[in-house]
Amino acid sequence: MLTPRKLPAQARSAATVEALRCAAVQVLTGEGLDRCTTTRIAERAGTSVGSLYQYYPNRDALLSEVLERRLDATACAVEGACLAHRGGSAVEMARALAAAFLSMKLSEPEKSKALYTVAQELGAVAMIDRLRTRVIAAVEIMLVSASDARFDDPAGVATVAFGAMAGTVRILLEGQSPAQLETRLENELALLLTAYFRAQQAKC
Amino acid sequence: MLTPRKLPAQARSAATVEALRCAAVQVLTGEGLDRCTTTRIAERAGTSVGSLYQYYPNRDALLSEVLERRLDATACAVEGACLAHRGGSAVEMARALAAAFLSMKLSEPEKSKALYTVAQELGAVAMIDRLRTRVIAAVEIMLVSASDARFDDPAGVATVAFGAMAGTVRILLEGQSPAQLETRLENELALLLTAYFRAQQAKC
Amino acid sequence: MLTPRKLPAQARSAATVEALRCAAVQVLTGEGLDRCTTTRIAERAGTSVGSLYQYYPNRDALLSEVLERRLDATACAVEGACLAHRGGSAVEMARALAAAFLSMKLSEPEKSKALYTVAQELGAVAMIDRLRTRVIAAVEIMLVSASDARFDDPAGVATVAFGAMAGTVRILLEGQSPAQLETRLENELALLLTAYFRAQQAKC
Amino acid sequence: MLTPRKLPAQARSAATVEALRCAAVQVLTGEGLDRCTTTRIAERAGTSVGSLYQYYPNRDALLSEVLERRLDATACAVEGACLAHRGGSAVEMARALAAAFLSMKLSEPEKSKALYTVAQELGAVAMIDRLRTRVIAAVEIMLVSASDARFDDPAGVATVAFGAMAGTVRILLEGQSPAQLETRLENELALLLTAYFRAQQAKC
DNA sequence: AATGAATGAGAGTTCATTCAT
DNA sequence: GATGAATGAACTCTCATTCAT
Numbered sequence: 142m143l144t145p146r147k148l149p150a151q152a153r154s155a156a157t158v159e160a161l162r163c164a165a166v167q168v169l170t171g172e173g174l175d176r177c178t179t180t181r182i183a184e185r186a187g188t189s190v191g192s193l194y195q196y197y198p199n200r201d202a203l204l205s206e207v208l209e210r211r212l213d214a215t216a217c218a219v220e221g222a223c224l225a226h227r228g229g230s231a232v233e234m235a236r237a238l239a240a241a242f243l244s245m246k247l248s249e250p251e252k253s254k255a256l257y258t259v260a261q262e263l264g265a266v267a268m269i270d271r272l273r274t275r276v277i278a279a280v281e282i283m284l285v286s287a288s289d290a291r292f293d294d295p296a297g298v299a300t301v302a303f304g305a306m307a308g309t310v311r312i313l314l315e316g317q318s319p320a321q322l323e324t325r326l327e328n329e330l331a332l333l334l335t336a337y338f339r340a341q342q343a344k345c
Numbered sequence: 346m347l348t349p350r351k352l353p354a355q356a357r358s359a360a361t362v363e364a365l366r367c368a369a370v371q372v373l374t375g376e377g378l379d380r381c382t383t384t385r386i387a388e389r390a391g392t393s394v395g396s397l398y399q400y401y402p403n404r405d406a407l408l409s410e411v412l413e414r415r416l417d418a419t420a421c422a423v424e425g426a427c428l429a430h431r432g433g434s435a436v437e438m439a440r441a442l443a444a445a446f447l448s449m450k451l452s453e454p455e456k457s458k459a460l461y462t463v464a465q466e467l468g469a470v471a472m473i474d475r476l477r478t479r480v481i482a483a484v485e486i487m488l489v490s491a492s493d494a495r496f497d498d499p500a501g502v503a504t505v506a507f508g509a510m511a512g513t514v515r516i517l518l519e520g521q522s523p524a525q526l527e528t529r530l531e532n533e534l535a536l537l538l539t540a541y542f543r544a545q546q547a548k549c
Numbered sequence: 550m551l552t553p554r555k556l557p558a559q560a561r562s563a564a565t566v567e568a569l570r571c572a573a574v575q576v577l578t579g580e581g582l583d584r585c586t587t588t589r590i591a592e593r594a595g596t597s598v599g600s601l602y603q604y605y606p607n608r609d610a611l612l613s614e615v616l617e618r619r620l621d622a623t624a625c626a627v628e629g630a631c632l633a634h635r636g637g638s639a640v641e642m643a644r645a646l647a648a649a650f651l652s653m654k655l656s657e658p659e660k661s662k663a664l665y666t667v668a669q670e671l672g673a674v675a676m677i678d679r680l681r682t683r684v685i686a687a688v689e690i691m692l693v694s695a696s697d698a699r700f701d702d703p704a705g706v707a708t709v710a711f712g713a714m715a716g717t718v719r720i721l722l723e724g725q726s727p728a729q730l731e732t733r734l735e736n737e738l739a740l741l742l743t744a745y746f747r748a749q750q751a752k753c
Numbered sequence: 754m755l756t757p758r759k760l761p762a763q764a765r766s767a768a769t770v771e772a773l774r775c776a777a778v779q780v781l782t783g784e785g786l787d788r789c790t791t792t793r794i795a796e797r798a799g800t801s802v803g804s805l806y807q808y809y810p811n812r813d814a815l816l817s818e819v820l821e822r823r824l825d826a827t828a829c830a831v832e833g834a835c836l837a838h839r840g841g842s843a844v845e846m847a848r849a850l851a852a853a854f855l856s857m858k859l860s861e862p863e864k865s866k867a868l869y870t871v872a873q874e875l876g877a878v879a880m881i882d883r884l885r886t887r888v889i890a891a892v893e894i895m896l897v898s899a900s901d902a903r904f905d906d907p908a909g910v911a912t913v914a915f916g917a918m919a920g921t922v923r924i925l926l927e928g929q930s931p932a933q934l935e936t937r938l939e940n941e942l943a944l945l946l947t948a949y950f951r952a953q954q955a956k957c
Numbered sequence: 958a959a960t961g962a963a964t965g966a967g968a969g970t971t972c973a974t975t976c977a978t
Numbered sequence: 979g980a981t982g983a984a985t986g987a988a989c990t991c992t993c994a995t996t997c998a999t
Contacts, residue, residue: 154958174465178993180961189960190995200994261378261462270520301513301533308512309505316474329505336544337537358983383969393985398970562962582873587990597964602991666873669786678928709921709941716920717913724882737913741949748948766979790972792982801981802974812973 158196160186165207169255174262177204201264208259211252212272215245219276223283231290231342234283235334239306239327246310247323254314277303290342298341302334309333362400364390369411373459378466381408405468412463415456416476419449423480427487435494435546438487439538443510443531450514451527458518481507494546502545506538513537566604568594573615577663582670585612609670616667619660620680623653627684631691639698639750642691643742647714647735654718655731662722685711698750706749710742717741770808772798777819781867786874789816813876820871823864824884827857831888835895843902843954846895847946851918851939858922859935866926889915902954910953914946921945 164186168177179200183190197203222241226234246253260269280299284292292298309330368390372381383404387394401407426445430438450457464473484503488496496502513534572594576585587608591598605611630649634642654661668677688707692700700706717738776798780789791812795802809815834853838846858865872881892911896904904910921942 179995180993183961191960191997192958194995195958258465261465266519273516273520297529297533300516301537304513304516305509305537306512308510308515309508311512312477312504312508315470316477325501329501332544333505333509333537333541336540340536340540361983382967384967394970395972395985396983399983404969565962586988588988598991599964599993600962603962606991608990669870669873674927681924681928705937705941708924709945712921712924713917713945714920716918716923717916719920720885720912720916723878724885733909737909740952741913741917741945744948744952745945748944769980791974792972795982803976803981804979806974807979 154196157186157188157192160188161193161196161203162207162210165203166252166255169204169207169259170251174255174258201262204259204262205265205268208256208265209268209272211256212269215242216272216276216279218242218245220279223279227283227286228288229286231287231338232335234287235338236331238280238302238334239330242306243310243323243327243330246314247326250314257311257314273303284338287338290338292338292341298338302337305333305337306330358400361390361392361396364392365397365400365407366411366414369407370456370459373408373411373463374455378462405466408463408466409469409472412460412469413472413476415460416473419446420476420480420483422446422449424483427483431487431490432492433490435491435542436539438491439542440535442484442506442538443534446510447514447527447531447534450518451530454518457514461515461518477507488542491542494542496542496545502542506541509537509541510534562604565594565596565600568596569601569604569611570615570618573611574660574663577612577615577667578659582666609672612667612670613673613676616664616673617676617680619664620677623650624680624684624687626650626653628687631687635691635694636696637694639695639746640743642695643746644739646688646710646742647738650714651718651731651735651738654722655734658722661718665719665722681711692746695746698746700746700749706746710745713741713745714738766808769798769800769804772800773805773808773815774819774822777815778864778867781816781819781871782863786867786870813874816871816874817877817880820868820877821880821884823868824881827854828884828888828891830854830857832891835891839895839898840900841898843899843950844947846899847950848943850892850914850946851942854918855922855935855939855942858926859938862926869923869926885915896950899950902950904950904953910950914949917945917949918942 161182164182164184165177168181168185172181179190179193182200182203183193186193193203197206218241219238222237223234226237229237259265277296277299280303281295284290284295284299309326313326365386368386368388369381372385372389376385383394383397386404386407387397390397397404397407401410422445423442426441430441433441463469481500481503484507485499488494488499488503513530517530569590572590572592573585576589576593580589587598587601590608590611591601594601601608601611605614626649627646630645634645637645667673685704685707688711689703692698692703692707717734721734773794776794776796777789780793780797784793791802791805794812794815795805798805805815809818830853831850834849838849841849871877889908889911892915893907896902896907896911921938925938
């Protein structure tokens with residue numbers, strides 16, 4: 142069971158739950174997954190293990206929720222961008238995609254990095270896949286609506302586009318990200334996607 | 346200490362070590378990192394824990410070696426392709442890159458997938474980064490030698506190109522890879538890279 | 550780290566800690582240092598290993614504490630005697646020393662014997678030395694205050710006097726101590742020390 | 754079984770056995786009892802574990818033998834002194850005893866210290882007691898033969914005398930022995946014993 | 958509702974000992 | 979006789995989880 146045991150009914154509970162989520166990220170970031178124990182999380186959150194289990198059936202449920210919220214935020218950001226640029230040109234789409242994705246992933250890079258580790262925990266795979274599928278679907282729909290482009294296999298293109306962005310970001314997060322990278326990367330990814338989208342047209 | 350404890354002196358030893366490496370992958374693939382314990386690995390290898398520790402100072406050293414061998418193989422394949430296509434055209438390079446990378450990652454996809462998990466283990470990060478840097482350097486050198494292209498920032502382009510390939514492959518491995526994907530993906534990645542390389546020219 | 554991990558906050562905890570200390574001595578006495586494992590101690594204490602590690606960072610910390618408490622008790626007894634006989638005669642001092650030392654060492658001889666073994670554990674050496682130094686210093690101060698004696702090298706005399714008592718007691722504890730030994734030994738040691746102290750005077 | 758499995762029949766064997774004994778002391782001295790493993794001993798001796806087990810039924814047998822030889826040497830030295838001074842005066846006896854004991858214990862102090870640790874290993878207690886009894890018996894016989902003294906309880910006096918020497922030496926070995934201690938200690942112990950022996954006369 | 962002491966299965970690791978080569 | 983790879987029982991220690999207070 143990886144879902145919250147109950148919904149926080151009171152303000153007190155909500156605060157505790159939020160503190161737990163927050164503490165989980167901190168411990169994860171600061172000490173690594175190995176040392177991210179329930180006791181340590183509770184301590185950092187200013188509560189006790191007992192309280193943790195009041196709201197989550199087990200450790201992984203908490204970690205999963207933290208991960209899911211983060212992925213969901215990314216998904217929402219990208220979906221928002223997709224929605225906003227329906228009917229736009231391929232170039233606009235490329236730019237919007239890169240901007241939305243990076244703004245999520247590169248704010249709080251430590252958090253992003255720490256969660257890569259959690260993501261590997263068994264059980265999370267399915268959830269990640271679900272979120273990813275959702276994002277890719279949104280991208281696909283946007284692509285289909287492009288005012289200046291037609292895509293043979295929009296689902297495939299969306300997948301590759303998303304994968305390309307995710308892979309590049311991952312390298313930068315896992316390596317020692319040079320400082321002023323953010324702006325350059327955004328342009329570079331926009332360029333990559335634009336070129337890719339255009340190349341798809343030539344194919345037709 | 347993540348390096349092997351002693352070099353196998355006898356034939357029997359070499360067999361044991363190989364069995365251990367092999368078993369590690371199997372257990373990892375079949376049971377996940379959590380259940381990938383020294384005892385289970387040894388058991389699967391048909392030996393005892395003691396033997397494992399005769400050759401590896403600790404569990405992570407074994408896992409690291411398995412991972413490193415795999416990454417090294419990929420690195421070698423890509424480096425080989427880069428070497429073979431020095432002085433070629435940008436299109437050739439794109440195709441060669443995609444072909445080399447995919448042939449490694451998509452043979453034994455289960456193994457690739459399982460090792461993503463290991464890769465997150467602390468201590469491995471540095472090694473991964475090292476291998477990745479090596480590959481990217483090879484790509485960069487190839488790009489610089491292109492007969493029909495000049496790159497403003499070949500290192501950056503190499504990084505993005507590699508990241509794009511890696512990210513796309515990861516999605517497919519972590520999702521439920523549709524069957525005949527391999528050929529299509531190779532073409533798609535070649536297209537992506539080709540378009541990207543060309544776009545870099547336009548920029549100049 | 551050989552110091553207790555946390556101070557027992559609840560009454561239950563205090564009981565657990567005391568049970569652990571007690572069990573440690575029992576297991577040590579009954580089974581020897583080799584078989585004095587954390588599991589066995591916890592079992593004998595009627596708790597679980599987990600609880601042991603709640604209060605001690607490792608096995609040696611528990612054993613050390615047990616040893617230290619014992620040595621400290623001896624040290625206190627001897628120091629008390631030294632304090633009580635400041636300004637007294639050499640004979641009184643000799644008698645008091647012998648009485649205090651033996652009363653500690655020979656009550657619970659099994660315990661004394663068992664702890665000799667622990668004392669050899671690395672890390673304990675420093676502590677033993679510290680306690681011993683403390684006792685010897687107390688003896689020295691007493692000697693200096695003797696009403697009927699002057700000592701050339703009171704520190705040296707105190708050391709030899711203490712060593713002589715300790716060595717004699719050790720033989721008796723490690724051999725098969727004849728029954729009514731206690732009284733005779735006390736007289737004998739008092740005689741030994743008295744003679745030694747007097748001989749020191751002759752030297753001047 | 755703590756006795757050697759077989760007597761070395763050949764020179765080769767004798768050399769190996771000697772190397773093992775020697776290595777055992779070195780490892781013990783250099784690394785402590787914990788790290789004094791059969792493999793390490795064999796390695797240091799320039800042989801293999803297998804060979805170790807050719808000559809000793811188990812690790813403790815080897816360690817025991819090393820300890821016994823050392824204790825035996827001390828015993829012999831003291832016995833020799835006792836024999837040499839039969840019929841002598843109490844003062845001579847005291848001096849001889851102190852000299853013999855210290856010359857053994859303080860040559861190679863590191864070795865003496867390391868063996869204290871071994872001595873605590875179960876099974877050795879009996880052997881130590883045996884050796885000690887032997888020495889004390891020799892002292893007793895000597896005391897009885899004193900030309901200028903009569904002892905009420907020569908066995909008791911011998912025991913206390915031996916204990917006093919042993920205890921004092923132990924303190925110095927386990928503490929940080931000041932350099933030029935040796936000579937002073939010998940005089941001091943001689944003084945202690947002399948005074949004690951004389952005091953025994955007064956008692957009669 | 959909150960606490961945190963207690964639990965104990967299970968992990969990594971070591972090392973005395975064996976035995977095929 | 980010598981070797982050293984293999985063995986596996988036993989150890990220390992961790993941590994998710996429970997439940998009496």
